[in-house]
Amino acid sequence: MTTKSDTGAAAVHPSKKTGSAPSGTTSRRIEVLDILRGVAIIGTLGTNIWLFTHPLGPPSLFFRMPEPDSLSGAVEVALRSLSNGKFLALLTILFGVGLEIQYQSARRRGRSWPGWYLWRAALLFVEGALHFVLVFEYDALIGYAFTSLIVVYLVGRSERCVRAWIIAMGSLHLLLVAALSYAVVATGTGSGSGRLGRADVYAVGSYADQIALRLNRFIVYRIESLFVIPMGVVLFLLGSRLLRAGVFENSARGARLRRRLMAVGLGVGAPLNVLTAFGGPGWFVVDRYLLPPLVAFGLLGLVTTLAHRMTGEHGVLRRGVTAVGRSALSCYVFQNLAAATLCYGWGLGLATELGWARPWWPVLAWAGIVASFLVLSSLWLRRFSRGPLELVWNWAYRAPQRLGGRA
Secondary structure, three states, rough: OOOOOOOOOOOOOOOOOOOOOOOOOOHHHHHHHHHHHHHHHHHHHHHHHHHHOOOOEEEEOOOOOOOOOOOHHHHHHHHHHHHHHHHHHHHHHHHHHHHHHHHHHHOOOOOOOOOHHHHHHHHHHHHHHHHHHHHOOOOHHHHHHHHHHHHHHOOOHHHHHHHHHHHHHHHHHHHHHHHHHHHHHHHHOOOOOOOOOOOOHHHHHOOHHHHHHHHOOHHHHHHHHHHHHHHHHHHHHHHHHHHHOOOOOOOOHHHHHHHHHHHHHHHHHHHHHHHHOOOHHHHHHHHHHOHHHHHHHHHHHHHHHHHHHHOOOHHHHHHHHHHHHOHHHHHHHHHHHHHHHHOOOOOOOOOHHOHHHHOOOHHHHHHHHHHHHHHHHHHHHHOOOOOOOHHOOOOHHHHHHHHHOOO
């Protein structure tokens, strides 16, 4: 139930080659966006790794969730809470930032809007569908595609209109969270009552068996994509407006706005999120979909502030995180493929072999995979301007435009 990002689209990967930022944006701010994207991609694996490393695989989310009734259970709950929902929300905010950048670019160049952005949304849907079928059940790109089709017609509207949509979609999201929380408590979901097909398909089943299960359970696995659309609209629009407000600027107004975000997100949202994380399965929906967006805004403010304070410092870690942000789609797919190969029965089968070592071995698996794509992305970008899948994305995006130009 994580996502990943529209990293193949310039809407989420603004650069000097793929799109322009709003007036006053500098390459420094674009680097900050790359760092934020890199942090978000690393954080998503922090959520997904607990699903990959479970002997039941991703469907374990529908079975018993860990509870702090033992030392190992308490440690796993604490570690899961560090990333659960927060980096999904951060990526969603960055989608809104990227969409705003594309909108401003189209305006400056005198191009119609949404224009070719609709083609981006179509590619995003195809990308998400392929990733769902071939790699990972809880890909969020399909939901992002639908959300972008709504926000693309709102980003240029008046502040009054945008505010009305934020209030309406935010209220709808609160109602959905309340309704789903009631359903979780009433049905006992998360307390061992889940039933979702073969329980051993990830331990002993083949790659083809897993694809068949995903296709058979498509609606169950991807119902989240519809559930999060109201939240996505809110976060898209807030990301757009934060960019306009100068949140990424290395300026006094940017610093003031970031301090407010950190106060709300880290000072209020994070402590409440800790309470819901240890509150039991009944708080699962609130713990994932209500408080994490608040924390994500705090993380945005914190990471951006730290990036600006490290002006001129380009150590190995910073370069690696920036490279991950520039090749986010490739790194996201790589991390899921690497985790599947390590954990599933058709690969090394470590999820079953090391089930006794939870919650410690998932942390080591996360660290190893992150280290590998930090290095690989840095090496790749020494020779190429984009990641490998980003190159494919750019070709697919440009192809109909080139054909239209020749016609």
